[in-house]
Amino acid sequence: MTNENRSSFTGKIGFVLAAAGSAVGLGNIWRFPYLAAKYGGGIFLLVYILLAITFGFALMIGEIALGRKTGLSAIGAFSRLNKKYSFIGYLASLSPMIILPYYCVIGGWVTKYLFAFGSGGAKAAAGGDYFGSFISKTSEPVVWFLAFLALTAIVVILGVEKGVEKVSKVMMPVLVILSLAIAIYTMFMPGAMDGVMYYIKPDFSRFSVTTVLAAMGQLFYSMSLAMGIMITYGSYMKKDVNIESSVKNIEIFDTGIAFLAGLMIVPAAYVFNSGNMEAMKAGPSLMFITLPQVFDTMRGGTIIGFAFFLLVFFAALTSSISLMETVVSIFCDKLKLNRKLVCLFVLIGIAVLGLPSCFGFSIWSHIKPLGLDDILTFFDFISNSVLMPIVALLTCIFIGFVIKPKTLIDEVETEGAKFKQKKMFTVIIKYIAPIFILLILISSVFDAFGVFGFKF
Ligand code: PHE
Numbered sequence: 001m002t003n004e005n006r007s008s009f010t011g012k013i014g015f016v017l018a019a020a021g022s023a024v025g026l027g028n029i030w031r032f033p034y035l036a037a038k039y040g041g042g043i044f045l046l047v048y049i050l051l052a053i054t055f056g057f058a059l060m061i062g063e064i065a066l067g068r069k070t071g072l073s074a075i076g077a078f079s080r081l082n083k084k085y086s087f088i089g090y091l092a093s094l095s096p097m098i099i100l101p102y103y104c105v106i107g108g109w110v111t112k113y114l115f116a117f118g119s120g121g122a123k124a125a126a127g128g129d130y131f132g133s134f135i136s137k138t139s140e141p142v143v144w145f146l147a148f149l150a151l152t153a154i155v156v157i158l159g160v161e162k163g164v165e166k167v168s169k170v171m172m173p174v175l176v177i178l179s180l181a182i183a184i185y186t187m188f189m190p191g192a193m194d195g196v197m198y199y200i201k202p203d204f205s206r207f208s209v210t211t212v213l214a215a216m217g218q219l220f221y222s223m224s225l226a227m228g229i230m231i232t233y234g235s236y237m238k239k240d241v242n243i244e245s246s247v248k249n250i251e252i253f254d255t256g257i258a259f260l261a262g263l264m265i266v267p268a269a270y271v272f273n274s275g276n277m278e279a280m281k282a283g284p285s286l287m288f289i290t291l292p293q294v295f296d297t298m299r300g301g302t303i304i305g306f307a308f309f310l311l312v313f314f315a316a317l318t319s320s321i322s323l324m325e326t327v328v329s330i331f332c333d334k335l336k337l338n339r340k341l342v343c344l345f346v347l348i349g350i351a352v353l354g355l356p357s358c359f360g361f362s363i364w365s366h367i368k369p370l371g372l373d374d375i376l377t378f379f380d381f382i383s384n385s386v387l388m389p390i391v392a393l394l395t396c397i398f399i400g401f402v403i404k405p406k407t408l409i410d411e412v413e414t415e416g417a418k419f420k421q422k423k424m425f426t427v428i429i430k431y432i433a434p435i436f437i438l439l440i441l442i443s444s445v446f447d448a449f450g451v452f453g454f455k456f
Contacts, residue, residue, distance in 0.1 A: 022321075059429070075093055076334075196266075212436075227388065
């Protein structure tokens, strides 16, 4: 049932920028730098890049080819190739539905900070309990969450070409320029070079299994894999656009921005904490608590802070657009309803689903699902640490042993395109990736609950 009227990206640049828009998000700017700092700086960077050009590359090609071959989003794509396996599509589709509500809650926080920095509130934002007192309010975070969600919905309602593609084409280049500018600025702060070295120079003595597993988990999240997103975007891709080279471009974008984000954050936090990297490990609070304090100590900090949150805002918005687009496209394919109507239903559904994540820091802060810190962390855990590795594993098995890699290699090679790394693609999808993914799954579940005191 390939939909003849399905809209599509106009060409390679549109596709690459939209997919990169999905990939580059909070994961790159907020999660990558603190993981890099936590897992040994340069060595993490090295492992990450190696994994990106092997695993990330193979999986992303697989998903995009699946989407383009079938012209359908996740559920349809799996069931079209083999009816018995449509459950993988259902599982994959759950992730964006779980992630989108809480992603927009964080998007709301970013929007709040953007406004704060834009309206002379930089000093206040640097106050230690600014963040804590903001998220523990009952209604204010909800308002920012709904505003961010509404913005996302507007772009999705406009459609693939007029909305998603147009917005990405403007935002992504601005994002690159902003990150370059801020990274250069912070690198040249007095004393920052030691931080830069810590970030870039691999210290092989800090290499461990955890480094690899953490890098791998981050890679999947950062490249928006195993959630049906790249399948959906692949379904909007024209046949004459080269999949392999597009994936290379997306990866360069995604890894490049993550690298730059590290360059803007790690050295700055290094200087601010006088070389003590413990604070970096605080992770989540880094962006909303430590960074505003860092900006406060900088000359021109208000402007830098504003530019920084603008960057994060763009990155988060293009990612949430891809999440919503995927959800909308799943329902459109499944229910054959009018797209605008589906958008409206999804908007209402997500608005309701996001409320618990907001309230988890205020009136429902006593609720600790599975013993995790709060409701938002719970959703994040279910999607990223449980569903994502399961779907990635099933996808590899599906491609490797059910439909066979050849089916997708043929798709990549349509219209005479060459698939240069097809051998590597086959070996990774069939053997190497499944084993590694299984390890991630086991480690993340054990890690979260500390079952049997087991830790890598
Ligand atoms: N890849 C995005 C990031 O790095 C996150 C994301 C995950 C976006 C899943 C869409 C879907 O932040």
